[in-house]
Amino acid sequence: MKSITVTFLPFLFSGSLYAADCFDLAGRDYSIDPDLLRAVAWNESRFVTTAIGRNTDKSIDVGVMQINSQHFSTLSNVGITQQHLLSDACMNIYTGAYFLAQAFNRWGVSWQSVGAYNAGFRKSEKQALRRYQYASRIASTYHEIKNSKNTVLAKSEK
Numbered sequence: 001m002k003s004i005t006v007t008f009l010p011f012l013f014s015g016s017l018y019a020a021d022c023f024d025l026a027g028r029d030y031s032i033d034p035d036l037l038r039a040v041a042w043n044e045s046r047f048v049t050t051a052i053g054r055n056t057d058k059s060i061d062v063g064v065m066q067i068n069s070q071h072f073s074t075l076s077n078v079g080i081t082q083q084h085l086l087s088d089a090c091m092n093i094y095t096g097a098y099f100l101a102q103a104f105n106r107w108g109v110s111w112q113s114v115g116a117y118n119a120g121f122r123k124s125e126k127q128a129l130r131r132y133q134y135a136s137r138i139a140s141t142y143h144e145i146k147n148s149k150n151t152v153l154a155k156s157e158k
Contacts, residue, residue, distance in 0.1 A: 022090035026097035032104070035149075037097055039142035040117060041065055043134075044096075049089040064089050065096025111135040 023041070027034030044066035045051035053061035059069045063085045067075075072082055075095065085092045096117075103113040106121065115131025115138075 022093040025090075026094045029094070030097040030101040032097055032100060033142075035145045036114070036138070036142055037065075037093065037100070038145055039138045040096060040100065040114075041093070042141050042145075043137050044118075049092065050086055052086075062086050063092035063095075065092050067092060067095050067099070071095075071099070111139060114138050 023034040023037045026032070027037055041047055041064045044061070045053075045064050047064060049064045051061075051063060051066065053066055055061065055068075061068050062082055067085050069082070075081070075085075080091065080095065085095060100114070100117050103116040103121075104110075107113040107116060112131055112135065115133075115135035118134040119127050119130035121127075
């Protein structure tokens, strides 16, 4: 976990990074802890804003929050294209926050809902396991982010 801390400490505290501010703004607007959004982004793309993931079902995931192509037609109804998601990190973060907020609205604020961000809502043992595994990774990263911030704050108070 030390490599995670070293990798995103500059990102977490850099006022000059556009995307860093967007985690805070999207978190505020969707009532989601921005650090939870950061944990999702770290696990999804390692904060690579132009990341493209290819899935076994032939779908793709794009951008920092790895928005799945299954959502492209719905997003196009509000003017969001795949290119927007790749070229505008803030839009991608807001879109990811929107989908996480939808999961929270459906199943409540829970790790199961966080797992649904990646594994969906289908009720089967396989999907439940995928949700659990994904949520476990996010929870681990989330706690590491929180611990890193607390360490930095404690050092700055000395």
